[in-house]
Amino acid sequence: MSVFAYARVSSEEQNLNRQLDALAPFITDKRYLYCDKARE
Numbered sequence: 001m002s003v004f005a006y007a008r009v010s011s012e013e014q015n016l017n018r019q020l021d022a023l024a025p026f027i028t029d030k031r032y033l034y035c036d037k038a039r040e
Helices: 016-026
Strands: 003-009 033-037
Touching: 003 016, 016 033
Parallel strands: 003 033
Antiparallel strands: none
16 A cells, blocks of 8 residues: 655744654655655
């Protein structure tokens, strides 16, 4: 079974790497990891 993950940051205070670290134990294939940085 494949697990898909989505990490998103929308402000300077949020940290994408911290979210990716939290998701890492659940992701077996980085092809199924999607990231988004929304900046205004």
